[in-house]
Amino acid sequence: MARVPGATAAVRRAVRRVVADADGTVLVACSGGADSLALAAATAFVAPRAGLRAGLVTVDHGLQEGSAARAAGVAGWARAAGLAPVEVATVAVGRAGGPEAAARSARYAALDDAADRLDAVVLLGHTRDDQAETVLLALARGAGPRGLAGMAAARGRYRRPLLDLPRATTAASCAELGLIPWEDPHNTDPAYARSRLRSAMDELESLLGKGFRTNLARTAGLVAADCALLDEQAATLLSTVDTGTGLDVAALAAAPAALRTRVLRAFALRLGAPGSALTAAHVASLDALLTDWHGQGPVYLPGAITVHRRAGLLSP
Structure with a gap:
């Protein structure tokens, strides 16, 4: 048996670990770039050997000339590689939150739809470099622990097998397999914050050392573990202070801030506040009803939700 080249073997191992507990169908979200293309090729190899059906979804955002042809090309390659089902999802991108956020929302809506119909797990091609960029952007925006935790390796139906691998490995795997990735022009377009950051990452690494990206990604993992524990404790606290008609002010006010603010965020989400619009300022205003009460x-909250402090309770 021919020896599998090193980068391709590494990507296959990463996929194998992630799909070990999957059942039925896995779908690769593939743009045609090096990361998702290497992931798709590895999944086409690994999934059938694990008794799984492996498919692919490529999203046409319609934001660039030739995007439909690019999506059709990715789909044609996927079918030839043995992936099935293969779908092209054509989406309409709105404007809410800016171009990056709007495109992301449209993309995930399409992936959710495909996963729902096919009862599938979705594999995403984010790498360690993407994780490092996410953490650095979160730092620049003043994010709290939830932002610094970066992207989760697994959340709901989504899995990110490549978070421990550098982007260079996926590029090398494509080269080993004779695949020609699509180069997204948005990756070098200074109109996008992540693109501007990518252009600075090499310079930052030259200043801070070659482990710069790895260390940022490691930070995300450490913070994510802490967040998971705090979220678990906050869920227990929420069940304790929830009276059925509101939150017990005295009991919640006595809790540590790290738990109290998590409970308030969870409470706001439960009332229907959209997570994408719920900010730290909203949570701080709720917290003031507990810790800085002077009859205000x-x-x-977003979603036309109003929270009052009345008769010792926080309630809508």
Whole structure:
């Protein structure tokens, strides 16, 4: 048996670990770039040997000339590689939150739809470099632990097999397999924050050392573990202070801030506040109803939600 080249073997191992507990169908979200193309090729090899059906979804955002042809080319390659089902999802990108956020929302809506119909797990091609960029952007934006935790390796139906591998490995795997990745022009377009950051990452690494990206990604893993524990404790606290008609002010006010603010965020989400619009400022205003109470009026949350402090309770 011919020896599998090193980068391709590494990507296959990463996929094998992630799909070990999957059942039925796995779908690769593939743009045609090096990361997702290497992931798709590895999944086409690994999944059938694990008794799984492996398919692919490529999303046409319609934002670039030739995007439909690019999506059709990815789909044609996927079918030839033995992936099935293969779908092209054509989406309409809105404007809410800016171009990056709007495209992301449209993309995930399409992936959710495909996963729902096919009862599938979705594999995403984010690498260690993407994780490092996410952490650095979170730092620049003043994010809390949730932002610094970066992208989760697994959340719901989504899996990110390549988070421990550098982007260079996926590029090398494509070269080993004779695959020609698509180079997304948005990756070098200074209109996008992540693109501007990517252009600076090499310089930062030259200043801070070659382990710069790895260390940022490691930070995300450490913070994510802490967040998971705090979230678990906050869920227990929420069940304790929830009276059925509101949150017990005295009991919640006595809790540590790290737990209290998590409970308030979870409470706001449960009331229907959209997570994408719920900010730290909203949570801080809710917290003031507990810890800086001087008879102030209600807090207004996204989603036309109003929270009052009345008769010792926080309630809508």
